[in-house]
Amino acid sequence: MQTEAAFGVGCIVPEVVGAKDVEEWKSGVHATLEAIPAIRDLELENISRGFAPKSGITPWGESKEFTPEAGVMKFRITIPSRVQSGLRASRKVGDTEDFIVRTYFNHRHPVTFVICDGADASLRTPSMSLVVVREFLKREIGKLQGDQTRIRKLGPSPFHGNFYLAAGSQGEQLVDGISVDVKERPGYHDFRFCYEQGSTSLGNALEFVFAWLIPEISAFYRVKIDSAKRMKRATSTVGLAEGLADTYAQRGVIAYFRRVFRNKRDLLGLRLSLLQAKLTAVNELRADEDLISSVYADRSVRIIHPYTHKGLSETFEAELETAEKTLDILESQHTQEVQRVTTFCASLLGVVVGALLTAWLRR
Structure with missing residues (x-):
């Protein structure tokens, strides 16, 4: 049973050229992502509203395309190590090849978490998972002839930090049973969350950490x-x-x-x-x-x-x-x-x- 997790934080948002509302956006995203064999378990949950700018300016920067303001996009994706090496400056995420991607939409700024599936807190650069997934999606979408979906990079992505969750207790307490310790390092800092194994599971602790981080990360991006x-x-x-x-x-x-x-x-x-x-x-x-x-x-x-x-x-x-x-x-x-x-x-x-x-x- 896995007791640790490593993940990166940033922003990966699909844009559907010409989409005017939620349904057109969802239809375009479904058609594109489901056409990529490496992606599975795609879900678009509770995406009920969005923003379609007329002036080309959104709360998230310059764009002329529809962007959701609520809900979450989830999917799993497999990117072999040999493929990762050829994406961008030969960057790899350790030996991790499977990733769980979640993009949470809100009115401030979308936030994406990329979990390195199967990795533990010893993984050196989980933040690079954002780069690997984004570049892979851009490459695969580019192969789809006539496709109107593109991957948009919003804000500094990845966020300059490596995030971990492990059983234990250290740092400042967020709530009973969950704490965080921030280690400043050259380059990307380490954000290590801990949970009491007897009081909650890894999955529940991860959900809590995401919920805690979303308002802070979205405000940071704004x-x-x-x-x-x-x-x-x-x-x-x-x-x-x-x-x-x-x-x-x-x-x-x-x-x-x-x-x-x-x-x-x-x-x-x-x-x-x-x-x-x-x-x-x-x-x-x-x-x-x-x-x-x-x-x-x-x-x-x-x-x-x-x-x-x-x-x-x-x-x-x-x-x-x-x-x-x-x-x-x-x-x-x-x-x-x-x-x-x-x-x-x-x-x-x-x-x-x-x-x-x-x-x-x-x-």
């Missing part, structure tokens, strides 16, 4: 996605500033007058981009703080909290500050150039008017 959005906006804003700065390195009369007459609009666009980036970041950070407070309100043990909270510090204020300083310099330069052109035009107009008056008076 915060990371908002962080990625802030980085994208900051990078875009800095790019606009650099592009405008390059125009001032150009020489010649044509380049000079182009800056005078065109850059005002671009400078205004950069100013608006900066303001939007700052305002959106404030709203995102406030929402993320509320989310974290909600998830951990009744939890004395905060397993994923340090990793989630770190995402709040990823504000990219330094990048926006650099863009703003660049903008201030460029606006000052543009004002000076406009003043020079205005002065020149006024002087030229004065000369022309003076010459005309002189010519008229001499008639």
